[in-house]
Amino acid sequence: xxxxxxxxxxxxxxxxxxxxxxxxxxxxxxxxxxxxxxxxxxxxxxxxxxxxxxxxxxxxxxxxxxxxxxxxxxxxxxxxxxxxxxxxxxxxxxxxxxxxxxxxxxxxxxxxxxxxxx
Numbered sequence: 001x002x003x004x005x006x007x008x009x010x011x012x013x014x015x016x017x018x019x020x021x022x023x024x025x026x027x028x029x030x031x032x033x034x035x036x037x038x039x040x041x042x043x044x045x046x047x048x049x050x051x052x053x054x055x056x057x058x059x060x061x062x063x064x065x066x067x068x069x070x071x072x073x074x075x076x077x078x079x080x081x082x083x084x085x086x087x088x089x090x091x092x093x094x095x096x097x098x099x100x101x102x103x104x105x106x107x108x109x110x111x112x113x114x115x116x117x118x
Contacts (some may be wrong), residue, residue: 054098067106
């Protein structure tokens with residue numbers, strides 16, 4: 001018999017069910033997060049904030065933003081999830097599914113993965 005990953009109660013329902021309730025699922029996932037080192041938590045928090053700021057810019061149709069504006073909003077340019085060089089030799093930085101390119105004049109061009117043209 002399958003049992004809840006958190007409390008051990010028998011599971012009823014779908015064959016891929018892992019928890020008996022939302023409370024057990026949340027408790028289990030939160031306990032995993034508590035075990036992360038504080039540095040990892042801080043980096044994840046920064047990356048998520050950067051992602052949210054990029055997303056907010058696109059929602060507000062701000063595809064070009066001055067670097068200083070993003071910094072004032074709390075964006076941390078030292079944290080990103082990946083980077084690559086574009087065809088012109090400039091670095092394209094990614095923060096999860098959002099990308100940005102910083103021009104020599106301090107303009108940040110923002111895109112999402114679906115639309116990666118600047």
